[in-house]
Amino acid sequence: MQRHSAFSAIRRRHLVACVLALLTAVVMIPGMTTYLPFNVSDRILLPIMLFPLLWLALFLYAYLAERVWHPTVLMLVLMVSHAGLCYQALSGASA
Amino acid sequence: MKSVTLKKLFTLHSWVGILTAILLFIIAFTGAVAVLARPEIKIWSNEQLHTAPTVDMDVVSQLVNQYQQQVPEAFRDNIHVYFPSGHQTHLLTLIYESHDGDEQYDTAVAHVYQFSPDTYTRLQHYYGPTKTFYENRKQDVGSFIGEFHADLHLGEPLGLILTGVMGLTLLVSAVTGLVIHRRYFRELFTFRRKKSRDVWVTDAHKLVGLWGSLFHIVIGFTGAFLGLATVILLPAAAFVSFNGDQDKLIEAFTAMPEPVISQTYEPTQLSQIVHDAEGRYPDARILNATLMAHNDANAVVYLRTQGGTTVGSKLLKYKGDATFIKAMSSLGDIPGVSVKVLDLLFPLHFGNFGGIFIKLLWVTLGLATAVLPISGTMMWLSKRTRGQTPSVSRCAYGRWNRLIIGTCGGLVLACCALFPLQIVLNALVPPQAHNGFIGPVFFYGWLLWCAVALIPQPHRRFWRQFCAVLALLCLSVAPLHIALGSSHLLNGTRLLVSVFDGAFLAIGFAVLLYLRYNRGAANNKEVTSC
Numbered sequence: 001m002q003r004h005s006a007f008s009a010i011r012r013r014h015l016v017a018c019v020l021a022l023l024t025a026v027v028m029i030p031g032m033t034t035y036l037p038f039n040v041s042d043r044i045l046l047p048i049m050l051f052p053l054l055w056l057a058l059f060l061y062a063y064l065a066e067r068v069w070h071p072t073v074l075m076l077v078l079m080v081s082h083a084g085l086c087y088q089a090l091s092g093a094s095a
Numbered sequence: 096m097k098s099v100t101l102k103k104l105f106t107l108h109s110w111v112g113i114l115t116a117i118l119l120f121i122i123a124f125t126g127a128v129a130v131l132a133r134p135e136i137k138i139w140s141n142e143q144l145h146t147a148p149t150v151d152m153d154v155v156s157q158l159v160n161q162y163q164q165q166v167p168e169a170f171r172d173n174i175h176v177y178f179p180s181g182h183q184t185h186l187l188t189l190i191y192e193s194h195d196g197d198e199q200y201d202t203a204v205a206h207v208y209q210f211s212p213d214t215y216t217r218l219q220h221y222y223g224p225t226k227t228f229y230e231n232r233k234q235d236v237g238s239f240i241g242e243f244h245a246d247l248h249l250g251e252p253l254g255l256i257l258t259g260v261m262g263l264t265l266l267v268s269a270v271t272g273l274v275i276h277r278r279y280f281r282e283l284f285t286f287r288r289k290k291s292r293d294v295w296v297t298d299a300h301k302l303v304g305l306w307g308s309l310f311h312i313v314i315g316f317t318g319a320f321l322g323l324a325t326v327i328l329l330p331a332a333a334f335v336s337f338n339g340d341q342d343k344l345i346e347a348f349t350a351m352p353e354p355v356i357s358q359t360y361e362p363t364q365l366s367q368i369v370h371d372a373e374g375r376y377p378d379a380r381i382l383n384a385t386l387m388a389h390n391d392a393n394a395v396v397y398l399r400t401q402g403g404t405t406v407g408s409k410l411l412k413y414k415g416d417a418t419f420i421k422a423m424s425s426l427g428d429i430p431g432v433s434v435k436v437l438d439l440l441f442p443l444h445f446g447n448f449g450g451i452f453i454k455l456l457w458v459t460l461g462l463a464t465a466v467l468p469i470s471g472t473m474m475w476l477s478k479r480t481r482g483q484t485p486s487v488s489r490c491a492y493g494r495w496n497r498l499i500i501g502t503c504g505g506l507v508l509a510c511c512a513l514f515p516l517q518i519v520l521n522a523l524v525p526p527q528a529h530n531g532f533i534g535p536v537f538f539y540g541w542l543l544w545c546a547v548a549l550i551p552q553p554h555r556r557f558w559r560q561f562c563a564v565l566a567l568l569c570l571s572v573a574p575l576h577i578a579l580g581s582s583h584l585l586n587g588t589r590l591l592v593s594v595f596d597g598a599f600l601a602i603g604f605a606v607l608l609y610l611r612y613n614r615g616a617a618n619n620k621e622v623t624s625c
Contacts, residue, residue: 006102029328030335038431040347044336045433048328049440052319056266063107064100086335 009068016072017062024075024082025055031082034089101275108271109475115264116468120503122261123468125244126314127461128510129237130446130454134181136237138591140517141185143212145582145589150178150187152366154215158208159365162189163389166206169193172356174386176365179212182382182401184232187212192225200224219527234530236513239537245321248534252326259322266315268468272304273312279305293477300470303463310460311467317444350410350427351385351397359392367417372398375411375419379403391415399425406448407438469499490625493554501548504561509541511568514599515575522579551625559613562606569603572596 007013032047062071128136138144155176163171170191177188186209194203200223207221207228221228232238246254279285279301286298304311337343346352363386372381379400388394394415401408410427412420421428424438442448446457476495479487487495516536520529548557573584573596582588584596 006099006106026327026331030331033332033336040336041429042431042433044329044332045431045437048324048332049320049433049436051323051328052263052266052316055263055319056270059263059267060107060270064103089335090339092338 007063012068012072013063016068016075017059020072020075020079021055021058021062024058024079025051027079027086028054028082031085034085104271105275108268108275109471111264111267111271112468112471113475115261115268116472117499117502118257119261119265119268119468120465121247121506122244122258122318123265123314123461123465124503124506125240125510126318127458127465129241129244130457130461132237132241133183133447135451135454135591135595136240137181137185137235138589139595140235140237140521141181142521142581144179144181144185145592146213150212151215152369155187156365158187158210158215159189159386159389162191162206162208166191167193167197169195169197170204170206172388172391173353174389176384176386178381178383180380180382181237182380184209185212185235186210186218187215190225190228202226231530233526234533236517236533239513239533240510243537255322255326257322259319259324259326262315262318262320262322264315265311265464266319269304269308269311269315273308276301276305293474296470296477297474300467300474303470304467307460307463307467311464313443314461314464317440320440321444348427348429350425351387351395354388354391354393354395356388357392360390361392361394361415363389363391363394363396363415364417365396368396368398368413371413371417371419372400372411376400376403376409379405379409382408388415395420401447406442408441469503472499493625496554497548497552497557500554500557500561501545504558504565505541505544505548508544508561508564508568509537511565512540513537515568515571518572518575518579559610562610566603566606566610569599569606572599 029047029051032050033043036043036046038046058071058075061074062068065071134144155178159174159176163174170193173192173194175188175190175192177184177190179185179187189208189210190205191207192203192205196202196204203225204223205221205225205228207219208217209219209221210217234242242248244258246258248254249257283302283305286302287294333344333348337347365384365386369381369384372379379402382399382401384399385397386394387396392415396413396415398411398413399408400411403409408425410423410425412423412428414420424434426434426437446454472495476487476492479485480489480492513533513536516532520532524532544561547560576583576592576596577585580592582592584593584600587593
């Protein structure tokens, strides 16, 4: 992949695709349970069932995006916002 | 689609395939064998199941009551009955469980009694943590390969996470392959068999990939779900959803909630309950029963069934007096659409929803899934050995081939070696000692073949050695069964055993024929050892 590479900033793309995409998808699952408008079981199980597709989309986007900062920013925004929702839900319970 | 996007997808497809090829082969090959693990291979492996035992429910009820009196009070309210079958256990098993432990253990603890399915004589008694009992159950070829496929015997959570991640990479390979080879949809029947080996390997890779694309996507999706959901996703999602309240979480997702014990004696009609279930679902097989508050007025009995008119397995709920309450998903009485979808995911992954023909289709497609990453890697390597400035030398190409034959071929041989071993163990070794042989033979056999791959020799010769050992192992199954087993190919007492033994004979002879046919071709090739 080093010679005549189809990708720019390949190391950063590897990092984004292999680490950030997985982390984002994992954090999004519990985060999504806080706002999906379904009953308890669907709210929990539906995001879990979407996980493989969600990860696949993020992983492919990390490599296909023209500039590497596009998927990086998107994933960071998704991860931080969903982590915030999780924190809010958990701290709301203990308050 | 832009050519640069296609180039990116092609590069991604190649690299993901190469990096995961061997591990994906290991998981996919054992998965293909595991499709037949329960009940077919399990029945083949256990002579007690060759006679297709049908238990007398009156005797089972009597045993449940008799042993309930023998266990301490804490163990009497939660009883599991496993009927002898190729699905779970080959012996009739009664488990008296105390979820809260007892004076010796803080964790869930159980008294387990196992009986012969024919004579109902007690064979074993176990007392200790429930988890330890399940971990140390008697292994056979079917259960060993099935468990290896699930977590590579690395245990939770590492093994499950690893297989889950492999599911994700399979999904990437399948989706990217589908896009980059989409023009081959117009040539779904093009296979240039008479061209060079490189051409027909390339054709086969693309055609098998495209024909099986839907299957690969389904297996990748369900595999990722099964691997990652229980160890990471479900606990995290449920934890946040219930605001960290573990008790509420368990309450919501417990398939069998415990009833309130009334302390009023009323005999639980297990025999009648099973007969009623058999009448309601005549095509389904009852795998096990869970008796809660046994012989109490508030007793509840759950029967787990498989087969019949539903795709997934089912839970039937009864009152202790044999009044039918309801049938529900095997995951419990959880409302919502997702549970129904989830119920479909399991059979779709295991291929156990449509009888033996679906299973054989799943085995074939599973083997195709196993072969695809290897053929892809061979194509990638082969391409780099050609041209005026090859980036991979012939020596390096040979070493890569030996690595693949050593690791992947070693796994195939290790799996095949378990079948003759099982026959020898059944005849010569007490059942409780079987676990001490199956794992070591599998892993040391595999390791040995990997070590043989280190010997510098032409990879074609190594391939022929692999084929010869494979043929030998396959051909040894039927004669060993005839010499040591009670039912075998010649007496035909159990069709399933005869079919398995016959299949091994056929595979063995087919490999021998292949070796004979390719002897001349191999001799004509240039052979070098690096």
